[in-house]
Amino acid sequence: MKTLQKTILALVTGSLLTVGAQAAGSYGNGYTGQPYVGAKIGQFDNDVNGDDPTAYGVYAGYNFDPNFGAEVEYVGSDDADLDGRSGDYDTKTYGAYGTYRYTFPNTALYAKGKLGIAKTELEADFDNGGSDSVSDTGIAGGVGLGYAVNPNFNVETEYAMMDSDADTKLLTVGANLKF
Numbered sequence: 001m002k003t004l005q006k007t008i009l010a011l012v013t014g015s016l017l018t019v020g021a022q023a024a025g026s027y028g029n030g031y032t033g034q035p036y037v038g039a040k041i042g043q044f045d046n047d048v049n050g051d052d053p054t055a056y057g058v059y060a061g062y063n064f065d066p067n068f069g070a071e072v073e074y075v076g077s078d079d080a081d082l083d084g085r086s087g088d089y090d091t092k093t094y095g096a097y098g099t100y101r102y103t104f105p106n107t108a109l110y111a112k113g114k115l116g117i118a119k120t121e122l123e124a125d126f127d128n129g130g131s132d133s134v135s136d137t138g139i140a141g142g143v144g145l146g147y148a149v150n151p152n153f154n155v156e157t158e159y160a161m162m163d164s165d166a167d168t169k170l171l172t173v174g175a176n177l178k179f
Contacts, residue, residue: 034063038176040158044077044091046122047167053077053091055170061099063178069099071114075170079125087126093162093170094119095140108148115141118162138163142170152178 040057057075064070073095079088097116104110118140123133142160149155155175162168 033065034178036061036063036154036176036178038154038156038174040073040075040156040172040174042158042170042172042174044075045169045171046091048082048089048122050082050089051080053080053089055091055172057172057174059174059176061176063099063101066103067101069101071097071099071116073097075172082124082126086128087124089122089124091168092121092123093140093168095162097140097142101146103148110146110148112144112146112156112158113142114160115139120162120168154178 037060038058040055040059042055042057044053044055046052055075055077057073059071059073061069061071073093075093077091079090081088095116095118097114099112099114102111116139117137119135119137121133121135123131125131140160140162142158144156144158146154146156153175155173157173158171160170160172162170
């Protein structure tokens with residue numbers, strides 16, 4: 001990832017977290033906002049002729065109120081075999097999202113939606129020594145279901161799509177810890 005892209009992602013993340021901290025104090029309902037961090041595992045589905053790689057990721061977010069929040073994430077993959085050519089490839093995504101949660105009444109179950117921007121990178125290494133890569137930034141979003149095990153620990157499953165040249169989709173299971 002280029003230095004400028006890292007700087008922009010850090011500025012956007014910092015801005016979203018700062019705005020959230022200021023906005024949380026203005027609700028008057030006793031909710032002061034809540035940051036969280038999490039990890040996820042799953043599988044990428046790319047527009048590549050080959051195996052679908054296993055995905056591993058980390059994410060962090062801030063709930064401005066019980067429904068709205070912001071989230072950033074990084075998801076990378078292991079190497080997956082290419083069909084028709086000897087070699088393998090991996091996938092990485094970096095994203096920043098606005099989130100919405102709807103908690104089902106009288107349950108610990110909630111639905112989650114997210115919409116934002118993500119960068120997707122695919123890198124292929126061929127056994128003959130060559131390599132190729134694709135990188136694209138576009139609109140991304142996802143939907144999922146979560147369960148609040150206790151007030152500070154959630155488990156989630158999510159399906160996300162990244163608008164990129166690789167037509168990337170991602171299915172994950174994860175957990176997050178609020179503090």
